[in-house]
Amino acid sequence: MGVSSRRLSSTEFVPLLPGLLTPRAEPATLEDMARALQTLVLPGAVLSHTTAAVFHGVPVPWWADGGIGLLMRRPDPLTGTRRLSLFAPAPEGSAPPSRGPGGRAPRSPVLRVPHLHCRMQGPRLSAGQNVTIHRMVPGATVSWRGLVLSSLWETLLELALTLDHDEVVIAIDHLVGPAGSRPGVDLTRVRTEVAAFAGRRGHRALLAAVDDAREGVESPGETRTRLLLIRAGFPEPTCNLPVRDPDTGQLRRIDAAYDRWRIGVEYDGDVHRGKGAWRGEHARRDSLESIGWTLRRLTADDIREPARFLTALRRTFIAAGASAPPLSTWTGPTAQALGRPRNRPRPAAR
Helix, strand or coil: CCCCHHHHCCCCEEEEECCEEEECCCCCEHHHHHHHHHHHHCCCCEECHHHHHHHHCCCCCCCCHHHHHHHCCCECCCCCCEECCECCCCCCCCCCCCCCHHHCCCCCCCECCCCEEEECCCCCCCCCCCEEEECCCCCCEEEECCEEEECHHHHHHHHHHHCCHHHHHHHHHHHHCCCCCCCCCCHHHHHHHHHCCCCCCCHHHHHHHHHHCCCCCCCHHHHHHHHHHHHCCCCCCEEEEEEECCCCCCEEEEEEEEHHHCEEEEECCHHHCCHHHHHHHHHHHHHHHHCCCEEEEECHHHHHCCHHHHHHHHHHHHHCCCCCCCHHHCCHHHHHHHCCCCCCCCCCCC
8 A cells, every 4th residue: 555664663553453553543443453353363253251242332341451341432423333442531430641741631642452352263373462362162142243242141251251240240230221221131031041151161250240230220330339338238229219309290310229218329420520410410419308318429439448438328327217337347457348449450260
């Protein structure tokens, strides 16, 4: 195409796969990269693990595999394809972006190349530093726009082998929740599909995640909140309890509710930072509190270090005449075990 070797080796291009580059100014799509892997680099490979999860629309933590989890939330509005991620505003709970001289933001974005996963049989091959090849028992596959992926259920099993327990619970909560929008997929269906994996690696870890999953959850933050409450010794809350405003008749939902004592727990994610969203949340909470609800709020920082939030919630339970777990549950030696850093390293595969 008339591009010199000097240009090809410059920062104008970014290497994706062996022998394949993409222009930094107009990068290829994730779909392009995955298709090139299957057709040019590793014919017969099946896209798997977090790569398959993204194409299935299953949430993947933003810190995994070069930020591939961020791509599912930013499809091109015209084509529906998911572009390779350019640095955007820092994901919720992440470290702030580095600054240039004088505290100014960097002048040009940095291309983040996602790390792809695939599985295949046969001799050991390599597809470069941006790809992991797994040697696994052959499993069910599906086709998506010409790409061959692990089936949805195989993908969940693969995630259970590579992600932390809480992240797998988040994935299942999404599938059986309102955001999943999959007709006929509920916890009963998930348990039935997971039972077929008995005896395979990852089955016990996936089964444990299914046991902790619940229907009606609308965001990863709500999943993390519920798991934190249970681990701290509080009763299991109702997910997204609808409460009718007596003045307007409008139904308002509480993320994690204890209806008996009219105590609600709300996770404040970054989506609430905008002026309009903040005003709407303020009005909603004011209406709920006016009919007797007490709301406790937490953020990603409280998920990491929950002692402050849990102590405040304990006071609220005691004031309402409800029994509450002892402070020792989240202070002293037990405090570190309860906290969940957002980029928690994955333990050894099970």
